[in-house]
Amino acid sequence: MTLPVLPNRLDVAMVxxxxxxxxxxxxAVAQLAAAGRRIGGIGGPRMAQAGFAVQVPMERLSVRGYVEVLRHLPGLLRLRADLARQWSAQRPGVFVGVDAPDFNLGLATKLRTAGVRTVQLVCPSIWAWRRERxxxxxxxxxxxxxxxxFEPEVLAKEGIAGRFVGHPLADMLPATxxxxxxxxRLGLPEQGAPIVALLxxxxxxxxKHLAPRMIAAAAVIQQRIPEARFVLPAASGERRAELAVHLAQSRATIQMLDGRAHDALEAADSVLVASGTATLEAALFHCPMVIAYAMPALSYWMMKGKGYLPWIGLPNILCNEWVVPELIQDAATPQALADAAIKQLTDTAHAVAIAQRFAGLHAQLRQGFPTQCAQAIERHLNAA
Structure with a gap:
């Protein structure tokens, strides 16, 4: 594939x-475009709608899994080399790599060597693992x-400049x-029935590894709290079909949703949730949760002991304490998941304390991300 050439020099090259x-x-693109900045590179439909010139669609980089990455690696390396050559010659005011550190850090190194200012948006998780990065x-x-x-302080110890600009989700989700x-909206009773979301x-x-445990935990909860109601968002039609197989064997009454995870989190009194971004979303809805994770035994053996922190869940990491339980691998039994959720559903003071802690976290992360991010990039443009 020949890399398209944009007609005008970019103020901000972005991937x-x-x-x-x-x-x-x-x-950030919307703010920069409103200020008359020319922004382009590799991006998706939301960026394009905000005023971004898409040279290459982001699907070129959306590759998951070791086998898939290896199969696409030659093409990815060629693309990165082509971008480095073109942008080194055109000299955009600043390059911004958005997450995707395996691709973006190598590109940024080449551009910085060529005299282009470089910024990484979203810090690679060296505080959790891969400190060698x-x-x-x-x-x-x-x-x-x-x-x-907490990330700027971690970076400073490594001699790296960092700036906290807030978390975009904290701005996007309601403060209350x-x-x-x-x-x-979900057709659930407003009072009298505890709501548990399964994610x-x-x-x-x-x-494969978590849904059967969570669905079985729902049956245990319903046996203890008969009036409890359960909602299970399906991320796609394919996931819905897979979840339906597990639900067919369930003794609990569970309402499956097409997407609508945010509605489920906002409605819930407790959530059984896989470790990942959804835990932060649950915290920003101020919802008590039980974090679970399970993977193939060999993968778990390889990953075990590589982390630097006592927690894997973002809410606990951000609060720097055990606010909610984490049940990992063999510990994530249906009974253990149910017991932890039942405590949150029946101990009002405990649930309120969790919700208040998460409300404070929400306020801390809510910093006006679009403006903060755009202003930080403008500072680099002005220094270029």
Whole structure:
């Protein structure tokens, strides 16, 4: 594939490789475009709608799994080399890599060597694992724009400049959740029936390893709390079909939803949730949760012990304490999941304390991300 050449020099060259990056970047793109800046590169439909010139669609980078990455690696390396050559010659005012560090840090290193200012939006998780990546980040970028408040300090210890710009989800989600309205939207009773959301994840392996445990836990909860109601968002038609197989064997009454995970989280009194971004979303809806994760035994053996923190769930990491339970691998039994959720459903003081802690976290992360991010990029443009 020949890399298209844009007619005008870019003020901001940008690369985002996944749907989450498309969303995050679009917020900053809208602000920069409104100020008359020319922004282009690799991006998605949200970025394009905000004023981004798409040279290459982000699907070119959206590759998951070791086998798929290896199969596409030659093409990805060619694409990165082509971008490096073109942008080194055209000299955009600043390059912004949006997440996707495996692709973006290598590109940023080449552009920085050519005299282009470079910024990484979303800090690679060196605080959780792969700390050996720090020298590569230090060589690649002038600054990292961080979405978590503790990250600039972690980066500073590695000699890397970092700036906290807030988390986009904290701005997008309501500061005060409206549980009654969410229940009304889902056709659930507003009072008298505890609501439990089940979020086993959006990938096939997560469904395989977590959905049966969560569905079985729902049956245990319903036996203890007969009036409890359960909602299970399906991320896609394919996931819905996989979940339906497990639901057919369930003794609990569970309402499956087409998407609508945010409605489910806003409506819920407790959520059984796979470790990942959904845990942060649950916290931003101020919802008590039980974090679970399970994977194939060999993968777990390989990953075990590589983390630097006592937690894997973002809410606990951000709060720097055990706010909600984490049940990992063999510990994530249906009975254990149910017991932890039942405590949140029946111990009002415990549930209120969790909700209040998450409300404080929400306020801390709610910093006006679009403006903060755009202003940080403008500072680099002005210094170029």
């Amino acid at each position: 985002a490789g996944e749907a989450s990056g498309d969303l995050i970047a679009s917020l 720090a020298p590569k980040i230090r060589a690649a970028v002038d600054e990292v724009l961080c979405v978590f408040p 959740p409206n549980r009654a309205a969410a229940r009304n 086993p994840g959006s990938r096939r392996d997560e469904i």
